[in-house]
């Protein structure tokens with residue numbers, strides 16, 4: 001429009017820019033008869049503007065990269081974004097990161113390349129001339145700007161390598177870790193030579209510094225993570241070895257327990273068999289002469305009777321004996337002898353009978369013949385045991401009253417010899433306790449109930465007894481043998497340990513601490529039964545042995 005003013009920018013071939021302003025020149029009557037053009041060279045301003053814009057962009061990019069590096073510990077992601085951004089920002093054909101190995105060979109680790117050009121990712125560079133000479137230079141922070149590989153005075157081998165990568169111009173800045181050369185950040189221009197602007201160089205340099213930070217950060221993180229992994233691995237190993245230790249300890253404990261049991265059993269078997277053999281042997285040896293004596297006593301009685309009768313007859317028919325006879329008769333107190341002799345023989349007979357009974361009990365008690373389970377009369381076992389303990393129960397010794405409340409028991413399948421051993425252990429303990437209690441009390445409290453041991457037996461049905469809490473079939477029966485004393489009782493804290501091996505409160509030489517441990521084993525393990533201790537301090541103790549039928 002010729003009547004309006006206009007303004008525009010004109011760009012010349014030599015890159016100069018002009019601000020071009022034109023206004024119409026009007027005659028006083030309003031006719032336009034010309035235009036005035038004014039041109040102003042604004043190249044510098046335009047360049048400054050562009051530079052500022054570019055700088056702003058660059059700063060924004062750097063800021064973004066910085067942000068990214070702070071936010072991510074994923075180095076790969078950072079490197080990838082960097083080459084992407086570099087290529088976009090510099091509008092170059094390829095951006096890559098080259099990483100050095102310790103021996104200064106290296107690999108292209110990250111790449112961004114435009115479609116028209118080939119990828120050189122993973123490309124390894126062995127060529128000595130590439131880095132050997134350049135490395136110290138790069139290590140000092142030097143950069144390399146090549147505008148055109150053909151007239152940059154490059155080594156021929158280097159030019160060939162770059163040709164292989166289709167490179168025409170390149171820009172390389174070092175990525176440093178402390179003062180070590182980690183790698184290079186490289187921009188390639190492939191389509192033509194390129195005059196790299198200072199701002200491009202500056203940008204690349206700043207990015208390489210940021211990359212250094214990112215790499216260091218990632219390395220630190222990796223180190224931390226590795227330490228953490230190592231530590232948790234160590235912890236896991238520790239936990240594992242702890243677990244194995246505990247396992248081993250449990251195994252050892254079990255083995256030890258097993259060993260103790262076996263040892264006990266050995267002791268028990270050994271003791272029982274040698275004692276049994278001794279007893280059986282002695283009983284057998286005594287048995288013969290005693291039978292002999294016992295058998296002959298009746299003959300002796302007979303003979304004595306006959307002899308006395310003969311003397312009587314002499315007396316009748318020769319009432320006046322010669323002096324010597326009547327003197328002798330007087331000397332030997334013949335009248336007393338006649339009365340006493342049969343009595344004496346009678347008591348000898350009784351004695352021999354008693355010996356026979358004891359021998360019988362001993363044989364029964366040791367029961368060598370019964371190594372296997374057999375149905376026996378429990379009461380007979382108890383009686384035999386009491387017989388052997390006679391000497392400890394009699395008035396002369398402990399003066400212990402014995403109370404028996406035997407129920408009706410069927411024959412009980414058991415290892416009779418071993419069960420007798422149990423009764424023996426419990427009864428011995430009761431006698432020990434009563435004797436000791438008497439000794440203790442006789443000083444200050446001479447009057448107390450007479451020492452008593454009560455033995456009771458009965459049959460119980462499981463369903464009707466609550467005291468034995470075992471889940472067994474309803475109509476299951478057991479024999480219960482209770483052996484109670486009115487001794488001192490056992491304090492609660494000791495009661496928990498009395499079945500332990502070698503637990504004893506008795507002086508050395510008296511107690512072995514094995515009696516109840518062995519009894520427990522015999523009753524619980526051999527017979528599938530139960531043994532319990534009920535006790536009230538000052539009142540007494542009761543052992544309850546249960547043998548399932």
Ligand SMILES: Nc1ncnc2c1ncn2[C@@H]1O[C@H](COP(=O)(O)OP(=O)(O)O)[C@@H](O)[C@H]1O
Pocket residue numbers: 425429430433485487488489490498503504505506510511512513514515516517541
């Ligand atoms: N009837 C009882 N009265 C009091 N204490 C008892 C009685 N029976 C067992 N004890 C206690 O149990 C302990 C262990 O008994 P035991 O295993 O037979 O070993 P030992 O008789 O060799 O000591 C005894 O030392 C004793 O303290």
Ligand SMILES: [Mg+2]
Pocket residue numbers: 425428429513514515516
């Ligand atoms: Mg004992």
